[in-house]
Amino acid sequence: MRDDGNKRGQKITRRLYDARHILAVAALLAFGLVASGYLVLWQVLVGLGALFLAAAVPVRSRAARKRERLLQRERSEPLEAVVFATCETLADPAFILASGSILKYQNRAAVEQFGQMTAGAHLSSRMRAPVILDIVQQTMTTGDINTIEYVEKVPAERWYLVRVAPMTGFTSMKGGRELYMLTFRDLSESRRIDRMRSDFIANASHELRTPLASLFGFIETLRGPAKNDPIAREKFLTIMYEQASRMTRLVDDLLSLSRLEIKAHMQPTEDVDIIPLISHICDTLKPLAEELNVNIEVASSDDTVLVTGDRDELIQVFENLIENACKYGQSGKKVDVRIDRLNDAAHAVQVVVKDYGPGIPKEDVSRLTERFYRVSVEASRSKKGTGLGLAIVKHILTRHRARLAIHSVLGEGAEFTVIFNDQKR
Numbered sequence: 001m002r003d004d005g006n007k008r009g010q011k012i013t014r015r016l017y018d019a020r021h022i023l024a025v026a027a028l029l030a031f032g033l034v035a036s037g038y039l040v041l042w043q044v045l046v047g048l049g050a051l052f053l054a055a056a057v058p059v060r061s062r063a064a065r066k067r068e069r070l071l072q073r074e075r076s077e078p079l080e081a082v083v084f085a086t087c088e089t090l091a092d093p094a095f096i097l098a099s100g101s102i103l104k105y106q107n108r109a110a111v112e113q114f115g116q117m118t119a120g121a122h123l124s125s126r127m128r129a130p131v132i133l134d135i136v137q138q139t140m141t142t143g144d145i146n147t148i149e150y151v152e153k154v155p156a157e158r159w160y161l162v163r164v165a166p167m168t169g170f171t172s173m174k175g176g177r178e179l180y181m182l183t184f185r186d187l188s189e190s191r192r193i194d195r196m197r198s199d200f201i202a203n204a205s206h207e208l209r210t211p212l213a214s215l216f217g218f219i220e221t222l223r224g225p226a227k228n229d230p231i232a233r234e235k236f237l238t239i240m241y242e243q244a245s246r247m248t249r250l251v252d253d254l255l256s257l258s259r260l261e262i263k264a265h266m267q268p269t270e271d272v273d274i275i276p277l278i279s280h281i282c283d284t285l286k287p288l289a290e291e292l293n294v295n296i297e298v299a300s301s302d303d304t305v306l307v308t309g310d311r312d313e314l315i316q317v318f319e320n321l322i323e324n325a326c327k328y329g330q331s332g333k334k335v336d337v338r339i340d341r342l343n344d345a346a347h348a349v350q351v352v353v354k355d356y357g358p359g360i361p362k363e364d365v366s367r368l369t370e371r372f373y374r375v376s377v378e379a380s381r382s383k384k385g386t387g388l389g390l391a392i393v394k395h396i397l398t399r400h401r402a403r404l405a406i407h408s409v410l411g412e413g414a415e416f417t418v419i420f421n422d423q424k425r
């Protein structure tokens with residue numbers, strides 16, 4: 001306020017200073033007229049007062065006012081261009097609006113997300129959600145910043161943090177007009193991760209609670225009705241051992257996953273020859289394969305196939321895939337493992353694990369690497385599965401910048417292919 005007063009005072013002084021010559025001549029003339037008796041003193045003082053006032057207060061014609069408005073607009077246009085360019089640098093969709101919810105500008109992210117709007121159109125021509133139009137209106141009326149969470153249902157569910165704010169910095173600049181910024185921050189990914197995390201905790205707790213409940217049940221029976229029954233005790237202890245083992249497998253797999261998540265961004269650097277590695281895995285799985293009556297065959301076009309990786313993690317990957325092929329593809333009686341260096345531009349190495357079992361329904365294939373996803377929970381449990389094996393495989397391969405492709409035809413078996421790109425020749 002005090003600043004405004006000072007400025008106004010300075011302006012008046014400047015105007016009076018500019019008119020100093022006229023004012024001096026008028027004053028001399030007036031006092032001359034008094035001296036010669038043509039006028040009395042009060043008339044001169046009133047006249048001079050009016051003259052000083054006229055010099056201090058500017059009289060602007062309509063034409064002058066119009067000229068000033070045009071000048072102001074010209075001055076504000078380069079300012080607006082800077083504001084629009086700044087808006088364009090934002091990664092989030094952003095709209096610049098003028099009073100009355102009129103679109104002045106939308107950045108590229110806004111065009112991609114909500115489609116192209118014409119400058120000068122009303123915001124409601126594209127944005128139909130009443131909650132958004134309401135907060136825009138509120139901000140334009142009160143000048144306050146407003147933020148809401150908005151969920152878009154169609155075409156796909158998306159969460160946004162919508163914010164409207166007056167561009168006060170711009171408005172207070174010389175020539176700046178009332179402008180408002182409407183932004184949309186996409187929260188969908190973080191919401192999806194939150195949901196996955198809570199689903200994961202719920203699934204893990206459920207998986208652990210089932211064997212735990214069964215353990216409690218048997219302990220109760222052993223303390224009560226079966227207290228003095230050695231045959232029942234032996235039978236129950238065997239089941240309890242199996243349940244405790246299942247819990248251990250689950251905890252081990254969960255720890256494996258969490259360790260992998262911690263080092264997800266660190267790419268392994270070791271050189272690993274996967275031919276002896278896979279043949280070692282097949283030797284370890286031999287007892288299981290024999291028990292299931294499955295024959296594992298390994299073939300390769302080279303004697304040495306080097307892959308940049310982490311030896312222990314690669315063992316985990318191929319052990320999981322070959323063991324799954326033996327367990328779930330048991331009916332096919334055969335598992336083929338093929339290791340090849342591809343003669344492609346990507347210098348890829350490919351390992352295919354193929355079984356001839358029942359195969360996997362098409363709708364399940366893309367979900368197999370999700371934690372706890374199983375085609376049949378019962379089949380997985382009966383084969384000592386945890387539902388985490390392929391999730392671990394996927395995590396390891398991501399860390400190795402490798403990928404897993406799953407192909408299956410129902411009734412003909414399943415094929416799991418691991419592809420490592422950019423390998424040494």
Ligand code: ADP
Nearest residue numbers: 324325328374375380385386387388389390414
């Ligand atoms: P699990 O511990 O249940 O074996 P995985 O993550 O290793 O968990 O596998 C997930 C599911 O994928 C299995 O439960 C099974 O339904 C399916 N699956 C995996 N490998 C095969 C295969 N070779 N043939 C058929 N189904 C398979």
